[in-house]
Amino acid sequence: MLSTFVDELKGMFPGNQLLTSKxxxxxxxxxxxxxxxxxxxxxxxxxxxxxxIDIVRLCHRYxxxxxxxxxxxxxxxxxxxxxxxxxxxLNRINRILELDAEQRIAVVESGVINKNVSDAAYPYGLxxxxxxxxxAVCTIGGNVAFNAGGAHCLKYGMTSNHVMGIKxxxxxxxxxxxxxxxxxxxxxxxVGLFVGSEGLFGIxxxxxxxLLPIPEAYRTVLAAYPSMELxxxxxxxxxxxxxxxxxMEIMDNLTIQAVEESVNAGYPIDAGAVLIVxxxxxxxxxxxxxxxxxxxxxxxGAYNVRSARNQLERDLxxxxxxxxxxxxxxxxxAYIVQDGVVPRNQLGAxxxxxxxxxxxYGVRVANVFHAGDGNLHPNVLFDNREEGMLEKAEALAGEIxxxxxxxxxxxxxxxxxxxxxxxxxxxxxxxxxxxxMLKLTNELxxxxxxxxxxxxxxxxxxxx
Amino acid sequence: MLQPKSVKEVQExxxxxxTAILIRGGGTKTALSSSSGxxxxxxxxxxxxxxxxxxxxxxxxxxxxxxxxxxIEMLAENGQWMPFDPPMAKIGSTIGGTxxxxxxxxxxxxxxxxxxxILGIKWVSGNGxxxxxxxxxxxxxxxxxxxxxxxxxxxxxxxxxxxxxKVFPKMNSFGTVEWDCGCxxxxxxxxxxxxxxxxxxxxxxxxxxxxxxxxxxxxxxTLNNRLARLSDYRDGASIILGDxxxxxxxxxxxxxxxxxxxxxxxxPITPDLIPQLDTCLADSQLHRRYSVxxxxxxxxxxxxxxxxxxxxxxxxxxxxxLIGESxxxxxxxxxxxxxxxxxxxxxxxxxxxxxxx
Numbered sequence: 126m127l128s129t130f131v132d133e134l135k136g137m138f139p140g141n142q143l144l145t146s147k148x149x150x151x152x153x154x155x156x157x158x159x160x161x162x163x164x165x166x167x168x169x170x171x172x173x174x175x176x177x178i179d180i181v182r183l184c185h186r187y188x189x190x191x192x193x194x195x196x197x198x199x200x201x202x203x204x205x206x207x208x209x210x211x212x213x214x215l216n217r218i219n220r221i222l223e224l225d226a227e228q229r230i231a232v233v234e235s236g237v238i239n240k241n242v243s244d245a246a247y248p249y250g251l252x253x254x255x256x257x258x259x260x261a262v263c264t265i266g267g268n269v270a271f272n273a274g275g276a277h278c279l280k281y282g283m284t285s286n287h288v289m290g291i292k293x294x295x296x297x298x299x300x301x302x303x304x305x306x307x308x309x310x311x312x313x314x315x316v317g318l319f320v321g322s323e324g325l326f327g328i329x330x331x332x333x334x335x336l337l338p339i340p341e342a343y344r345t346v347l348a349a350y351p352s353m354e355l356x357x358x359x360x361x362x363x364x365x366x367x368x369x370x371x372x373m374e375i376m377d378n379l380t381i382q383a384v385e386e387s388v389n390a391g392y393p394i395d396a397g398a399v400l401i402v403x404x405x406x407x408x409x410x411x412x413x414x415x416x417x418x419x420x421x422x423x424x425x426g427a428y429n430v431r432s433a434r435n436q437l438e439r440d441l442x443x444x445x446x447x448x449x450x451x452x453x454x455x456x457x458x459a460y461i462v463q464d465g466v467v468p469r470n471q472l473g474a475x476x477x478x479x480x481x482x483x484x485x486y487g488v489r490v491a492n493v494f495h496a497g498d499g500n501l502h503p504n505v506l507f508d509n510r511e512e513g514m515l516e517k518a519e520a521l522a523g524e525i526x527x528x529x530x531x532x533x534x535x536x537x538x539x540x541x542x543x544x545x546x547x548x549x550x551x552x553x554x555x556x557x558x559x560x561x562m563l564k565l566t567n568e569l570x571x572x573x574x575x576x577x578x579x580x581x582x583x584x585x586x587x588x589x
Numbered sequence: 590m591l592q593p594k595s596v597k598e599v600q601e602x603x604x605x606x607x608t609a610i611l612i613r614g615g616g617t618k619t620a621l622s623s624s625s626g627x628x629x630x631x632x633x634x635x636x637x638x639x640x641x642x643x644x645x646x647x648x649x650x651x652x653x654x655x656x657x658x659x660x661i662e663m664l665a666e667n668g669q670w671m672p673f674d675p676p677m678a679k680i681g682s683t684i685g686g687t688x689x690x691x692x693x694x695x696x697x698x699x700x701x702x703x704x705x706x707i708l709g710i711k712w713v714s715g716n717g718x719x720x721x722x723x724x725x726x727x728x729x730x731x732x733x734x735x736x737x738x739x740x741x742x743x744x745x746x747x748x749x750x751x752x753x754x755k756v757f758p759k760m761n762s763f764g765t766v767e768w769d770c771g772c773x774x775x776x777x778x779x780x781x782x783x784x785x786x787x788x789x790x791x792x793x794x795x796x797x798x799x800x801x802x803x804x805x806x807x808x809x810x811t812l813n814n815r816l817a818r819l820s821d822y823r824d825g826a827s828i829i830l831g832d833x834x835x836x837x838x839x840x841x842x843x844x845x846x847x848x849x850x851x852x853x854x855x856x857p858i859t860p861d862l863i864p865q866l867d868t869c870l871a872d873s874q875l876h877r878r879y880s881v882x883x884x885x886x887x888x889x890x891x892x893x894x895x896x897x898x899x900x901x902x903x904x905x906x907x908x909x910x911l912i913g914e915s916x917x918x919x920x921x922x923x924x925x926x927x928x929x930x931x932x933x934x935x936x937x938x939x940x941x942x943x944x945x946x
Binding site for chain 2: 226227228229249250251271272274278280281282283285286295299301302303305306307308309310311312313314315317318320321322338339340341361364365367368369406407409410413414466467468469470495498499500533534535536537538539540541542546550553554555557558561562564565567568569580
């Protein structure tokens with residue numbers, strides 16, 4: 126049956142939009158989580174929304190699994206192929222359909238690159254707020270599927286808080302329009318439900334995004350501390366003061382070293398931790414808040430404080446932070462990045478526990494994270510050429526995830542469950558909760574073909 | 590009418606209900622909380638209280654029937670608030686009712702609506718199970734976002750029993766600049782200009798025929814300069830401060846402008862569509878306000894529900910009847926339920942224990 130399906134697909138895409146040879150498929154065998162690999166039967170690269178709809182309908186007719194893929198930057202294995210299915214690559218569905226500056230709306234296709242939305246909005250004094258570290262390459266469709274976050278979630282929220290409408294093709298081939306061009310809605314928040322459904326509800330074709338005015342002023346501060354604990358305390362003090370920074374990020378010494386080696390952002394190489402705080406908004410407000418922020422930081426035990434004096438210096442501070450994951454690749458052949466969240470008053474204790482777990486396993490962990498919202502990113506560093514190390518790293522990463530839940534947090538703050546954290550869903554949700562999610566999946570995707578195998582533990586997935 | 594005092598009693602009430610379940614909170618949105626006589630009414634006003642409040646985390650968890658005023662007071666003691674400005678607090682609305690109807694006040698403009706502040710929920714499903722979604726931390730993407738789904742769902746998918754919200758530090762001073770633009774066309778054009786200002790507006794409302802009000806909130810030390818700067822955007826600005834300013838927004842949020850014999854309807858809209866809608870409403874001399882930078886129309890309707898339903902359909906708009914006679918709450922285009930919502934309903938309320946969509 127699969128070969129008939131592929132024949133029919135070939136009939137639909139006789140040219141170079143359909144990839145079937147092993148050499149062509151290999152680039153698609155992994156996403157940002159390179160520890161997981163699987164070769165799909167085919168990759169199809171539609172160029173129009175109607176082609177996406179036709180492919181999904183064909184998959185539904187033949188019950189063939191499909192994995193939607195944007196730029197493949199998922200860190201949770203969210204676009205890992207099924208060996209008995211196809212990958213639908215959406216990068217060519219990449220038109221910005223509308224940019225209504227007066228109503229601050231952009232309507233984009235799912236393959237549009239995140240940063241391109243802000244670039245297109247820039248001449249109108251507007252931007253798209255969610256800024257995942259991969260924003261120069263990741264797509265809005267992928268952001269929607271995984272409810273992507275970024276460094277500036279603290280003040281403005283995640284992808285979900287910036288999506289107003291979605292046109293999507295459901296796994297059964299039906300096309301629906303959810304939400305619309307207004308900031309407000311009546312009826313159940315179906316857009317809210319769709320965002321973050323990890324491709325299990327189908328493929329977003331068009332997305333209506335909310336744009337914001339570009340902040341008039343920024344104040345970006347880099348503070349170096351002798352220890353992670355002091356940096357964590359500084360975050361707690363800033364939050365308690367009533368300030369609402371756009372971003373608060375912490376990096377540990379291992380990460381600082383990697384970053385300095387890789388991008389030379391000027392971070393103090395001997396620091397136990399650096400904290401980045403960014404205030405943004407109206408000039409007079411930001412300047413006043415900056416005075417308060419300096420007072421807090423001066424009392425917080427920072428031994429070296431640097432404030433960006435211009436956009437170039439601001440860019441340099443952020444270059445180090447946004448390049449952190451890439452930089453870790455220079456000091457370790459492989460790593461697993463975890464994404465758990467803890468209540469902010471547990472940050473110090475959680476980091477101490479990660480330290481002792483790292484010692485127990487004899488595996489290095491580099492921490493770089495969104496401190497303002499308690500979203501940890503412990504990077505478990507290992508050498509995948511050494512036998513047994515992947516398993517060891519996975520075991521350590523697993524303990525960290527469970528620790529986050531035990532402390533009243535969550536297993537993933539922004540990367541999604543995907544393949545990688547599906548076994549931890551039962552740590553956070555009851556059997557009944559998971560059954561309810563599965564029941565909804567079954568209703569929307571009776572053949573279980575849309576990004577199947579993701580989000581739920583294997584033993585809970587029918588037919589996997 | 591059943592008045593459960595615990596989640597267990599809610600579960601029992603669901604399990605023993607013999608007719609479709611209508612859920613009632615503070616009863617302030619009469620069109621949604623009044624029974625036509627055939628439903629099983631579950632009143633949640635006894636399911637009230639704060640479950641957890643961690644000021645240092647800027648989150649709280651409350652039972653669904655907790656009155657908004659109790660929450661607002663508790664947060665204010667710690668210099669915090671819900672910036673989405675939940676409406677109808679003074680007349681007794683509950684947190685559960687506010688979220689189930691998806692209502693936000695003028696402050697929604699700056700930081701988002703109720704949907705943007707919800708973190709987690711517990712709810713009782715159609716088969717009496719206690720389920721949960723989301724988490725109690727400020728950031729989480731694990732599992733489907735059932736908390737957001739419940740926003741505006743009017744209890745059609747289940748009974749929300751417990752809610753976790755994030756909150757923000759409260760701004761410590763406010764001021765408003767008001768202009769009379771003369772007519773709705775000029776006012777809408779001005780609202781669209783103001784939505785792109787780099788000045789951080791907290792609220793931006795429009796009152797026919799041409800009054801535009803922009804509200805600032807923030808540090809008291811910078812407020813006067815910011816108000817002066819804002820005033821320069823257009824001639825004829827007047828600045829409103831102090832109690833007068835607070836009362837102005839309070840009466841908007843509490844719908845004190847709504848005549849007693851009128852129904853209240855919420856209509857999501859975009860600024861471009863306001864002149865067309867307003868022209869239709871102005872002919873009948875109806876009371877109405879446009880809030881959240883021209884994204885919500887609040888209409889005080891004195892005609893029949895059939896007439897407004899038809900009018901909204903003709904304009905391609907949807908609406909929600911909040912105050913008025915009970916019946917079909919969704920009006921205009923929002924009464925056309927997508928296949929997606931139907932499937933969600935089927936999965937979450939398989940036996941149809943709650944009211945239909």
